[in-house]
Amino acid sequence: MHVKLSSPLLSYLQNMTQVNVLPSLPDLHASALAGQAAMPLESADRLKLLDDPAEWAAFSLPEKDRAGHWSSSVVFEGMHCAACAITLEDALRAVPGVESVQISSASHRGRVVWSPEQTRPSEWMQSVERFGYKAVPANDAHAHEHRRQEARRMVWRLSVAAMCMMQVMMYATPAYVSAPGDISAESMHLLRWASWVLSLPVMLFSCAPFFGSAWRDLRERQVSMDLPVALGMVVTFVVSSLGTFEPAGPFGAEVYFDSLTMFVFFLLMGRWLELRLRDRTAGALEAVLNRLPDSIRKRLPDGTWERISIRRLAVGDVIEVLPGEAFAGDGRVLSGQTQVDEALLTGESLPLTRKAGDRVIAGSHNLSATLEVQIEQVGAATRYAQIVALMESASVSKPSMALLVDRWAKPFLISVLLASFASAIYWWPTDPAHALMVAVAVLIVTCPCALSLATPAAMLATAGALARSGVLVRRLEALQNLAGIDTLIFDKTGTLTRDAFEVAQIHTRSGVSPQQALTWASTLARHSWHPVSRALWAEARRQAELGGDLPALDAMLARNVNEEAGQGMRGDLDMPCGVKLSLRLGSAVFCKAPTFNGHHLQVSLADDAGWLATFELAEELRPEAPGVVAELKKMGLTLKVLSGDGPAAVAQVAQSVGIPDARGGCNPQDKLQALKQWQAQGHRVAMVGDGLNDGPVLAGADVSFALGQAVPLAQSKADFVLMGGQLGVLISTVTRSRQTLRIVKQNLAWAAVYNAACVPLALMGFLPAWAAGLGMALSSLLVVLNALRLAQGLTPTPLHNLDLIHPATLTAS
Amino acid sequence: MDILYLLIPLSVALVFFILAGLWWAIHRGQFEDIEAEGERILRND
Numbered sequence: 001m002h003v004k005l006s007s008p009l010l011s012y013l014q015n016m017t018q019v020n021v022l023p024s025l026p027d028l029h030a031s032a033l034a035g036q037a038a039m040p041l042e043s044a045d046r047l048k049l050l051d052d053p054a055e056w057a058a059f060s061l062p063e064k065d066r067a068g069h070w071s072s073s074v075v076f077e078g079m080h081c082a083a084c085a086i087t088l089e090d091a092l093r094a095v096p097g098v099e100s101v102q103i104s105s106a107s108h109r110g111r112v113v114w115s116p117e118q119t120r121p122s123e124w125m126q127s128v129e130r131f132g133y134k135a136v137p138a139n140d141a142h143a144h145e146h147r148r149q150e151a152r153r154m155v156w157r158l159s160v161a162a163m164c165m166m167q168v169m170m171y172a173t174p175a176y177v178s179a180p181g182d183i184s185a186e187s188m189h190l191l192r193w194a195s196w197v198l199s200l201p202v203m204l205f206s207c208a209p210f211f212g213s214a215w216r217d218l219r220e221r222q223v224s225m226d227l228p229v230a231l232g233m234v235v236t237f238v239v240s241s242l243g244t245f246e247p248a249g250p251f252g253a254e255v256y257f258d259s260l261t262m263f264v265f266f267l268l269m270g271r272w273l274e275l276r277l278r279d280r281t282a283g284a285l286e287a288v289l290n291r292l293p294d295s296i297r298k299r300l301p302d303g304t305w306e307r308i309s310i311r312r313l314a315v316g317d318v319i320e321v322l323p324g325e326a327f328a329g330d331g332r333v334l335s336g337q338t339q340v341d342e343a344l345l346t347g348e349s350l351p352l353t354r355k356a357g358d359r360v361i362a363g364s365h366n367l368s369a370t371l372e373v374q375i376e377q378v379g380a381a382t383r384y385a386q387i388v389a390l391m392e393s394a395s396v397s398k399p400s401m402a403l404l405v406d407r408w409a410k411p412f413l414i415s416v417l418l419a420s421f422a423s424a425i426y427w428w429p430t431d432p433a434h435a436l437m438v439a440v441a442v443l444i445v446t447c448p449c450a451l452s453l454a455t456p457a458a459m460l461a462t463a464g465a466l467a468r469s470g471v472l473v474r475r476l477e478a479l480q481n482l483a484g485i486d487t488l489i490f491d492k493t494g495t496l497t498r499d500a501f502e503v504a505q506i507h508t509r510s511g512v513s514p515q516q517a518l519t520w521a522s523t524l525a526r527h528s529w530h531p532v533s534r535a536l537w538a539e540a541r542r543q544a545e546l547g548g549d550l551p552a553l554d555a556m557l558a559r560n561v562n563e564e565a566g567q568g569m570r571g572d573l574d575m576p577c578g579v580k581l582s583l584r585l586g587s588a589v590f591c592k593a594p595t596f597n598g599h600h601l602q603v604s605l606a607d608d609a610g611w612l613a614t615f616e617l618a619e620e621l622r623p624e625a626p627g628v629v630a631e632l633k634k635m636g637l638t639l640k641v642l643s644g645d646g647p648a649a650v651a652q653v654a655q656s657v658g659i660p661d662a663r664g665g666c667n668p669q670d671k672l673q674a675l676k677q678w679q680a681q682g683h684r685v686a687m688v689g690d691g692l693n694d695g696p697v698l699a700g701a702d703v704s705f706a707l708g709q710a711v712p713l714a715q716s717k718a719d720f721v722l723m724g725g726q727l728g729v730l731i732s733t734v735t736r737s738r739q740t741l742r743i744v745k746q747n748l749a750w751a752a753v754y755n756a757a758c759v760p761l762a763l764m765g766f767l768p769a770w771a772a773g774l775g776m777a778l779s780s781l782l783v784v785l786n787a788l789r790l791a792q793g794l795t796p797t798p799l800h801n802l803d804l805i806h807p808a809t810l811t812a813s
Numbered sequence: 814m815d816i817l818y819l820l821i822p823l824s825v826a827l828v829f830f831i832l833a834g835l836w837w838a839i840h841r842g843q844f845e846d847i848e849a850e851g852e853r854i855l856r857n858d
Contacts, residue, residue, distance in 0.1 A: 055821050086852075148845070151845075152839060152842075155839055156839050159835045159839065160835075163828055163835070164828065167824065167825070167828045170824070185814070187817055188817065190821050191821065193822045194824070198825060201832075526850065
C-alpha cells in the first residue's frame with residue numbers, strides 16, 4: 001500500500017476501500033524493530049490479558065468446521081507490503097496449535113485458526129512481535145464478519161444471475177434471428193424448456209431479497225421500490241411459464257425468460273455496487289471507532305506498572321504510552337516529549353509536538369517517544385467519543401430535500417402501480433400477453449430509487465470528505481443552507497485572531513532604544529507564563545536572533561524576581577558595565593508611566609529613575625486570515641465583523657484582514673438584532689464564532705461555524721465544527737457545499753427526466769422489460785457515481801496573500 | 814437435429830456445473846482479496 005509520509009492517516013483514509021484497520025504509521029516499523037529487545041517482557045504482560053477465555057469472544061468466533069478451534073480476527077500493525085504478509089504467515093504457521101492463517105496485505109487484517117488445547121492467543125501473538133510486527137485483536141470481528149458474509153452472498157446471487165442470464169440469452173437468440181417456421185416446434189419447445197429450468201434458480205435464489213422485502217412491505221402495508229419490482233418479476237415468470245407449458249393458453253406461446261434474467265442481473269449489479277459503497281462509508285466510521293488501544297500500562301500507587309484492559313481505565317490514572325500507540329483517554333502529559341498525530345481528530349496533518357503539561361486527546365497517535373500521561377477524561381467524556389457520536393448522528397439525519405422526495409415517493413409508487421394496471425387493462429383486448437408485458441415494463445422502469453438516493457448520497461459523500469479534513473458536519477441540512485449564503489459574519493475574538501499577543505509598538509524615554517527596553521523587559525518577562533510576558537519574551541528572542549546575539553540575551557539573568565499579583569513583576573538586573581538596574585514591569589500605575597492613547601493593551605517598564613518604556617500589544621492575527629478573507633470575497637460573499645470587543649480594536653483587526661464593515665462593542669443581544677436585521681433584508685447569513693459565547697447568535701444564523709480546538713463538542717450548537725482551528729478550511733467547506741448542491745440538483749433533475757421520459761414510453765408499449773431493467777439500474781448507478789465525485793478529499797486552498805501580515809513594527813516616540 | 818435433444822440438456826447441466834465451481838470459489842473467499850494471488854510470486858516456497 002502506498003503511504004504518503006506527510007500525513008499517513010489521511011492517505012490511509014483515502015485508501016479506505018479495502019482498509020478498515022489501525023493505521024500503519026510510517027515509523028512504526030522502525031520503532032517496533034528498535035524496541036524489539038525490550039519487548040518480550042513488556043508485551044507478554046499485555047498479551048496475557050487475552051488468554052482469558054472470556055476475552056476471546058470479543059475478537060474470535062468458534063470455528064464451525066473444526067470443533068474446539070477458534071478463528072480469530074486480527075489486525076497487524078507495521079505491515080507494508082505483500083512480503084510482510086508472507087513473513088507473518090510463516091511465523092504464525094510455525095507456532096504449534098495454529099491450524100491456518102490468512103493475511104490480506106491490502107487490509108492488514110488476518111484470520112488465525114487455532115486450537116485452545118495447544119496454544120493461547122498470547123503465544124502466537126508473541127511470535128508475530130518477535131518479527132517486529134504487532135498483532136492487535138480486531139474487536140469489531142462480528143460486524144466485520146457479518147459484512148463479509150453479506151458481501152459473499154451478494155456476489156453469489158449476482159454470479160448465479162449472470163451465468164443463467166448468459167445461457168438463457170443463448171437459448172433466446174435462435175428465436176430472434178430465425179425466420180418464422182425455420183425452427184421446428186419441438187426444438188423451440190426444447191429451448192423454452194431449457195430457459196425455464198435456468199430461470200428457476202434466478203427466481204428462487206437470486207431474487208429472494210426482492211421477494212423478501214416486497215412481502216414485508218405487504219404485511220406492513222408499506223410501499224417501497226421492491227414491491228413493483230417483485231410484482232413485475234412474478235408476472236413475467238408466470239406468463240413465460242404458461243407460454244412454455246401451455247402454448248395454446250390465453251397468453252400465447254411467447255416467453256420472456258431472457259428479459260427476466262437480464263433485468264434481475266442488472267438490478268442485482270446495482271444493489272451490489274450500492275452495498276460496496278455503503279461498506280466504504282461504514283469502513284471510514286469503523287476506522288475512527290477502532291482507534292483506541294485495548295489495553296494500557298497503568299502506574300500503581302507503589303510506582304510499578306501493570307497492564308490493564310481499557311475498560312478498567314479511570315480518571316486520574318497515570319498511564320505510559322509507547323511510540324506507535326494511541327492515547328486511550330484525554331489527558332495531560334506528565335513527563336516526556338513527543339510528536340503526536342491528530343490528523344483524524346483535528347484535520348491537522350503535520351505531527352504536533354507535545355511536552356509535559358500539554359494536553360493529548362484520545363484516539364490520536366503517539367509518534368516518537370514514550371510518555372507518561374495523566375488521564376483526565378475517559379470513555380464517552382472524551383473529545384474522541386464526542387466526535388464519533390457526532391459523526392454517527394449526522395450520518396442518520398435527513399436533509400429537507402430528501403424528506404421532500406421521500407414524501408413524494410409513496411404516492412408516486414402507488415400511481416405507478418395504478419398506471420401499470422390501467423395499461424394492462426387497456427392492452428388486454430388486443431393481446432393479453434403483450435398487455436401483461438407492458439404492465440411489467442411500467443412497473444420496472446420507474447425508478448424512485450434514483451430520486452430518493454439523489455440527496456443523501458451526495459451529502460453523505462461530502463460529509464465524509466469534510467470529516468477527513470477536520471470539518472464535522474452536525475446536520476446534513478446545513479450543507480444545503482451553506483450553499484445559499486451571501487453574508488459571512490466573523491466574531492472577532494478567537495476567529496480572526498489567535499489567543500496570543502504580539503508587540504505592536506514600543507514607546508520609550510528619550511535616550512533608551514526600543515531594542516534595549518525590550519531586552520530589559522524580557523529578562524523579567526521570561527520568568528512568567530502570563531500571555532503578555534510570553535509575547536515580550538518571544539519578541540525579544542526574535543529580535544536577538546535577527547541581530548545574532550541570542551546567547552547574550554539568554555545569558556542576561558535578572559535576580560530577585562518576584563511577581564506582584566495583579567500589578568506586575570520586579571527584579572534586579574546587573575549590567576555588564578557594573579550598574580545595577582532595579583526594574584519593574586507591569587501596569588502603568590505600577591510603573592508610574594504616562595498613558596498613551598491607543599486601543600491596544602499596554603504594559604510598561606520602569607527603573608528607579610522612573611518610566612522607561614511602554615509596550616503596546618496587539619492580538620496576533622491568524623496568519624491565514626487575510627488570505628482567507630480575500631478568497632471568500634472572491635467567492636461573492638459579503639464579510640462583516642460583529643464583536644464584543646472595543647470598537648477601535650475591532651476596526652483595527654477588521655482593517656488589517658481587509659473587512660470594511662466592522663462593528664464593535666456588541667453584546668449578544670446587539671449581535672442577534674443585527675443578524676435579524678440582515679436576514680430581514682433578505683440576506684442568508686453564516687456566522688463564524690468560537691461556538692461557545694455566541695450561542696443565541698449561532699442558533700439565529702442560517703448556518704453557523706464553530707472554530708477552535710477548545711470547543712467542547714457536546715455543547716457546541718454550530719452546524720459545522722472546524723476542529724483544527726484553521727480558517728482556511730472555511731473556503732473549501734463553502735466551495736464543497738456549493739458543489740454538493742449542484743450535484744444534488746443534477747441528480748434530482750436526472751431522476752425526474754428519466755422517469756418522465758421512460759414511463760410514457762413503457763405505457764405505450766415501446767419498452768421491452770430488459771431495457772426497462774437496464775434503464776432503472778443505470779439511473780440509480782448514475783446518481784450514486786455522480787455523488788461519489790464529492791467523496792474525494794479536499795484540496796487545501798492555496799493562499800497567496802500570506803505576506804500581508806505585518807511583522808511587529810518598532811517605533812520610538 | 815436430434816442431437817439438440819442431447820446438447821441442450823447438456824448445456825443446462827454445464828451451467829449448473831460451472832455454478833458449482835463458482836460457488837466453491839466464492840465461498841473460499843477467492844474474490845475477497847484479489848491482490849493476494851498476484852503477490853504470490855514474492856513467496857519463498
